[in-house]
Amino acid sequence: MSLSAFAALLERLVFTPGRNAKLALLRQWFAEQPDPERGIGLAALTEELRLSAARPAMIRELVMTCTDPELWRLSYDYVGDMAETVALIWQPRAGVNAPPPALSDVVAALEAAPKAEIPALIAGWLDTLDAGGRLALIKLVTGGLRVGVSARLARVALAEWSGRPVEEIEEVWHGVSLPYAPLFRWLDGTGPRPDPREAPVFRPLMLAHPLEAADLAALRAEEWRAEWKWDGIRVQLVAGPGGRRLFSRGGEDISAAFPEILAAMDFHAVLDGELLVIRDGEVAPFADLQQRLNRKTVTAKMQRDHPAAVRLYDLLFDAEEDLRPLPFDARRARLESWHARAAPARMDLSALVPFDSLDALARLREGARAAAIEGLMLKRADAPYVSGRVKGLWWKWKREPLTVDAVLMYAQRGHGRRSSFYSDYTFGVWREDGELVPIGKAYSGYTDEELAWLDRWIRNNTVNRFGPVREVERGLVLEVAFDAVQRSSRHKSGVALRFPRIARIRRDKPAEEADRLATVEAMIASALAEGERPG
Structure with a gap:
């Protein structure tokens, strides 16, 4: 099976938001693909496949050897995702008509090749693939496919495909290694149930x-x-x-x-x-x-x-x-x-x-x-x-979350389905001297409609750019919910929020009326005054 089939699966998963539809795609993959391809694909989707030979910096250097630097900068800024930018900007060499590589061939070659030979390997593969295949290749070798498939969802799909209870699959999941050949032989009825024996394997946790x-x-x-x-x-x-x-x-x-x-x-x-x-x-x-x-x-x-x-x-x-x-x-x-x-x-x-x-x-x-x-x-x-x-x-x-009104300072594009939107937000509060200092970053809590509105506002109010990050006018207030606040030497403000998320957009509130750092610091003092342990 060529890498192109895996690329097609990734593309369909990215544009398939529903859980049941994703399960159907995974069931089809397990049923139709041969070993070891289906096992390697499963490992890549669940982030169990870790290829450390090709780093993002290596990929960028490779592309810069055949691309104008300014064109790369502008393209990357517009697209917002390194792998997608490479996939779109790469120009295959004339006369290359070799077949696309198999998924297993890519993994085996990267694991065996000396580091100095890896850029040439990747360049050769990029020449044989279309844009979708190039995107899949870069995502595969650098990690982080971000297609909305968790290890749990993959195990549920395996259960639905094989007819085995998902609990049985989870019991042996960590007792087999990539590309999971014993697992697939058991699930398709051609082999015995894998026995981890006394190996220290993970048992699925109970959740609330x-x-x-x-x-x-x-x-x-x-x-x-x-x-x-x-x-x-x-x-x-x-x-x-x-x-x-x-x-x-x-x-x-x-x-x-x-x-x-x-x-x-x-x-x-x-x-x-x-x-x-x-x-x-x-x-x-x-x-x-x-x-x-x-x-x-x-x-x-x-x-x-x-x-x-x-x-x-x-x-x-x-x-x-x-x-x-x-x-x-x-x-x-x-x-x-x-x-x-x-x-x-x-x-x-x-x-x-x-x-x-x-x-x-x-x-x-x-x-x-x-x-x-x-x-x-x-x-x-x-x-x-x-x-x-x-x-x-x-x-x-x-416990009920705390909230603070903070000013949006910086925005960055997201990943996967959000790669075209500015969806990661850094926000801050005012110090007494009038300086706005960051206290956290959030990328959840808003609706799709709010995300679209925020993306438009950010594009229209950008004052500076730092690679994929945009600095914006200090004019938008966000109500941020969070679980706790604590001292932090990593933030200029000296504080950091625990589990921040966007509660609502305060279009009604002027930025100068957002909360002060003293308000946030008082929350720390209040928690300490209540006692380090309740009860």
Whole structure:
């Protein structure tokens, strides 16, 4: 199968917004494509395929050897996406009529070629492809396809195509490697179910639904258990005879970034918890944890300055015993017993929050404005541990967001379906000396109609350009909602917002009436005054 077929799939996925329609495209791909092509395509779509040989800078240098620099600059500014610009601007050499490469040939050649030969390889492939194929090639080799296909959606498509329960597929997903030949043989009925044996593989996490007022009204307090929703990252700890791994909620192996956690996993179990930075028993702001994330290695100083720990929520496996079918209360008792027996370093238990009525619980939630607590988790006492987001078993009851009126400062084009729109916004508030200083960046919260209006406003009010970024007139106020605010040395303002999103466009408000930095700083002081821990 040539790369052109993969390019056609990507194009259809980009312009297919509906979930069911995307599933249909993926089912067709799995049914029609041969091995190893379908497996490599699956890995690329789910970002499991990582080709490190060709960086974006290398691609730009390659294009600049045959393109006028000013034409490239203008084209890139207009298109807003590097891969799409390359696909459109590349002029194939005359006389090249070789067939397009197969997807597997591209991957094999990039993995085997010396670094010095890679630009010539890519140039040769670009000469054989049309614009769609060139776009797919550049996206493939640089990563980040951005076509709206998550690993979960891909597994659902595999389940629908094969007739196997998605839960069974998720159990073996991390036990097979690219290009997933044993997985496809099992799913199409020509091979046995892959057996990860004692390998430290990821098990799908149980997720919660946001609690709405109508849901709350239907709850009976005695049927539920409550825990604080800690502001870290959800992780799964897997340890046993086959090894030790620390996984993120999406199944990414993050063990290398947290060697002290891995060293403490001297047990045989699978645990669910929250990764945090904890100093002297107190949970540090999420910004401290960010210093540790996405690192391949960490220094001793980094470990000392940002000490990682895990607050445990659940026990999925105790040695070989699968506890997930048990009700929450039984698993909680087993977790407490296991923790007392194993006494693992750098791990404590997420405490149950006592309450005798939902009104009392609501009052406790109102006190959750502390920097490291997002709200509450509600778990049915009789709920088994099931993969995915099954409504009615777990609820997340987050505190109400804070808001601030900020001034739009900079805008940048998005990716995928948004690559033609200025959809990423940097905003700021006024200091007392009259300077506008940035406090965050948001790229969600608005409707399609609001996005179109914002894009037009930005194009009509641009005052400067920095590559793909536009600086705009200080004339538009955005109401920004966010979960928390914390000190930040990375921002000129000295503060940063947690999970900012656009709540509404304040066309009615003059920019000079937007909020002051002192207002935002007062929110930090208010949270501290309420106490670092509610309850």
